[in-house]
Amino acid sequence: MDRLILGLYILLVQITPLIVIFQTQENVWRRSRDFRVNAKNSQRKWGIQLEQEGDGNAEYVPTYDMPQIFRWKGYWVEVKRSRGAGGRQSNREPGGQASSTIFISIYTLNMKVLHSFVEETRARYKEVSKPNVTVHMADMPTYGPGFLWSQTKHKARRPLSSVILDEGVVESLVKDAQEFINTEQWYVEAGIPHRRGYLLYGPPGTGKTSTIYALAGELGFEIYALSLSSGFVDDSFLQKAASSVPKHSILLIEDIDCAFPSREETDELESGPNQPYGMVRPGLRVTGQRSAVTLSGLLNVIDGVASEEGKLFFATTNYLDRLDPALLRPGRIDMKIQYKFSTKAQAAALFMRFFARDAPANSEKNGITHSIAHLATQFAAHIPEHEFSTAELQGFLLSCKKDPLGAVGCAEVWVAAELRDRHDQKVREEKRKVEIREKRQDRERKQMEGAVATFGGIVSGGLGKMVSGARVGGPVVGMPTGPGEPPGRVTGRSLPDVARTPPTPSPAYEAVGDNEQLPVLPLAELSKDLVALQSE
Numbered sequence: 001m002d003r004l005i006l007g008l009y010i011l012l013v014q015i016t017p018l019i020v021i022f023q024t025q026e027n028v029w030r031r032s033r034d035f036r037v038n039a040k041n042s043q044r045k046w047g048i049q050l051e052q053e054g055d056g057n058a059e060y061v062p063t064y065d066m067p068q069i070f071r072w073k074g075y076w077v078e079v080k081r082s083r084g085a086g087g088r089q090s091n092r093e094p095g096g097q098a099s100s101t102i103f104i105s106i107y108t109l110n111m112k113v114l115h116s117f118v119e120e121t122r123a124r125y126k127e128v129s130k131p132n133v134t135v136h137m138a139d140m141p142t143y144g145p146g147f148l149w150s151q152t153k154h155k156a157r158r159p160l161s162s163v164i165l166d167e168g169v170v171e172s173l174v175k176d177a178q179e180f181i182n183t184e185q186w187y188v189e190a191g192i193p194h195r196r197g198y199l200l201y202g203p204p205g206t207g208k209t210s211t212i213y214a215l216a217g218e219l220g221f222e223i224y225a226l227s228l229s230s231g232f233v234d235d236s237f238l239q240k241a242a243s244s245v246p247k248h249s250i251l252l253i254e255d256i257d258c259a260f261p262s263r264e265e266t267d268e269l270e271s272g273p274n275q276p277y278g279m280v281r282p283g284l285r286v287t288g289q290r291s292a293v294t295l296s297g298l299l300n301v302i303d304g305v306a307s308e309e310g311k312l313f314f315a316t317t318n319y320l321d322r323l324d325p326a327l328l329r330p331g332r333i334d335m336k337i338q339y340k341f342s343t344k345a346q347a348a349a350l351f352m353r354f355f356a357r358d359a360p361a362n363s364e365k366n367g368i369t370h371s372i373a374h375l376a377t378q379f380a381a382h383i384p385e386h387e388f389s390t391a392e393l394q395g396f397l398l399s400c401k402k403d404p405l406g407a408v409g410c411a412e413v414w415v416a417a418e419l420r421d422r423h424d425q426k427v428r429e430e431k432r433k434v435e436i437r438e439k440r441q442d443r444e445r446k447q448m449e450g451a452v453a454t455f456g457g458i459v460s461g462g463l464g465k466m467v468s469g470a471r472v473g474g475p476v477v478g479m480p481t482g483p484g485e486p487p488g489r490v491t492g493r494s495l496p497d498v499a500r501t502p503p504t505p506s507p508a509y510e511a512v513g514d515n516e517q518l519p520v521l522p523l524a525e526l527s528k529d530l531v532a533l534q535s536e
C-alpha cells in the first residue's frame with residue numbers, strides 16, 4: 001500500500017488550526033496515550049478536559065512526535081505533530097503555543113483523498129470560526145516564514161449594527177468592500193490593480209477598530225493587525241509581514257501616523273520620558289522611540305499589498321494632518337472615513353444598545369414609568385454634542401449598566417465633572433508645554449553659548465592675543481572694552497572676568513528680542529576682521 005506523506009511546513013500557520021479543530025471534533029485526542037501536562041492556558045481550545053474534581057488548572061495535551069492514528073471515511077490517517085518548524089525551536093505559533101509542524105499521512109493510492117481531507121478540515125474550521133473574527137497580531141519581534149504574526153485571537157463577531165456611527169457610514173463601507181471583492185475579474189480585464197485602501201481617522205475611542213472588526217465578521221475575512229508604534233516594526237519587518245497576509249484577508253496598520261512624529265512630540269520625547277500626573281497621551285510612544293518605519297518603506301508595502309489580489313488594506317490614525325500626502329493619494333487610500341466625538345443621536349443609540357436589549361421596555365421607579373426610548377432621549381439631552389467619545393460614554397454607562405434611570409439621573413453630574421477634569425488637565429497640559437518650550441530654548445541658548453565660547457577660544461589661540469573664553473560680539477568686533485582701551489584693538493579678559501561681568505552686547509545681539517531666535521554668527525565678517533587685525 002502506498003503511503004502519501006504531506007509535510008505541511010509551508011502552510012503551517014493557516015493549516016494547523018484546521019487539523020487541530022478536526023481532531024478535536026473527531027475526538028482523536030481522547031485516544032492518546034502520551035500527554036504533556038501544562039498549567040492551564042486559557043488560549044488553548046483543545047486538549048483533554050477531565051470531568052472530575054480539581055480546580056481545572058491543568059491541561060492534558062498530546063505530546064509531540066507521537067502519531068495520532070484514526071479512521072476517516074474508511075481510510076487510516078496518521079497525524080504527527082513535531083516541535084518546532086525547520087529546526088526553529090524558539091518560535092511561537094499563533095495562540096502563543098510553541099510552534100509545531102504537522103505531518104499527515106493517509107494510507108491510500110489516491111491523491112484526491114488527501115485533498116478532500118484537507119478541504120474537509122478547512123470547511124469545519126470555517127464553520128467553527130463563524131461566530132468569531134480571527135485577528136492575527138504582530139506584537140513580538142519574531143522573524144521567519146509564517147511566524148511574524150505571533151499571536152492569534154478569536155474575538156466574538158460583532159454585528160455591524162453594534163457600531164454606532166452617523167447614518168449610512170457603515171453601510172457604505174460594507175457596500176464598497178463587497179463590491180471590490182466581487183469585481184476582481186473587472187479589475188483584471190480593465191488592467192487596474194485589484195486594490196482598495198481605507199483610512200479611518202479621528203479621535204481615540206470613536207469606533208475605528210470596532211468598524212474594521214465588524215466588517216471582517218461580515219465579510220468572513222481574517223484580520224492581520226500591526227501597529228507602527230511597536231518599537232520593533234521596521235521596513236523589513238513590515239514588508240515581510242504584509243506579504244505573508246493571505247488573500248481574502250484584511251491587513252490593518254494601526255497608528256499609521258507614528259511613522260511621522262510631530263515637532264511637539266519630538267520635544268516631549270527629548271525632554272524625557274516622564275509624563276506628568278502618570279498619564280500617557282494617546283499617539284505618543286512611551287518607549288521614547290520614533291517608529292523605525294520610513295515613508296518610502298510604508299509606501300512600498302502599501303503598493304505591494306495593494307497589488308496582491310483580494311486583500312483589503314486598512315489604516316487608522318488619530319492625526320490625519322501628520323500624514324504625508326503621498327500616503328493619501330488615491331490608489332493607496334481610496335476611501336477616507338472621519339470619526340468624530342459622539343453626537344446626541346449616537347449617545348441615544350448607545351443608551352438603547354445598553355438598556356433596550358435586556359431591560360423590560362419600561363423601567364419603573366417611584367411609581368413613574370419611563371419608556372427606554374424616552375430615557376435615551378433624556379440621557380442624550382445631557383450629553384453635549386461632539387465632546388465625548390463613544391468609548392467614554394460607554395464607560396459611563398457601564399458604571400450603571402443595570403440602571404437606566406440612574407444613568408439618566410447621574411449623566412448631568414458626570415458630564416460636569418468630566419468637563420471640569422478636562423479643563424484642569426488642559427491647564428496642566430499648557431503649563432507642561434510652556435515648560436518644555438522653555439527647556440528647549442534654554443538648551444539651545446546654552447548650545448549657542450558653548451559654540452561661541454569654543455570659537456572664542458580658537459580665535460584667541462590663533463591670534464595669541466585673546467584668552468580662552470573671550471566672547472564673540474564683545475571684544476572682537478573692535479568696540480572699546482574698557483576705559484582707556486582704544487577701539488579696534490582686540491583685548492582678552494580671563495574667563496572669571498567674563499563670568500562676573502556680562503559681555504557688552506554687539507549690535508547683532510541687541511537686535512534680538514527675548515523670544516526671537518538667536519541669529520547665525522556673522523562668521524564671514526568676523527574672520528575678515530581677524531585677518532585685518534593679524535596683518536596690523
Ligand SMILES: Nc1ncnc2c1ncn2[C@@H]1O[C@H](COP(=O)(O)OP(=O)(O)OP(=O)(O)O)[C@@H](O)[C@H]1O
Nearest residue numbers: 162163164165203204205206207208209210390391
Ligand atoms: N462608534 C462606536 N460604536 C459602538 N461602540 C463604540 C464606538 N466607538 C467606540 N466604541 C466602543 O469603545 C471601545 C473602543 O473603541 P475602538 O477601539 O473601536 O475605538 P478606536 O477609534 O479604534 O480607538 P483608538 O483610536 O484608540 O484605537 C470599544 O469597546 C467600542 O465598543
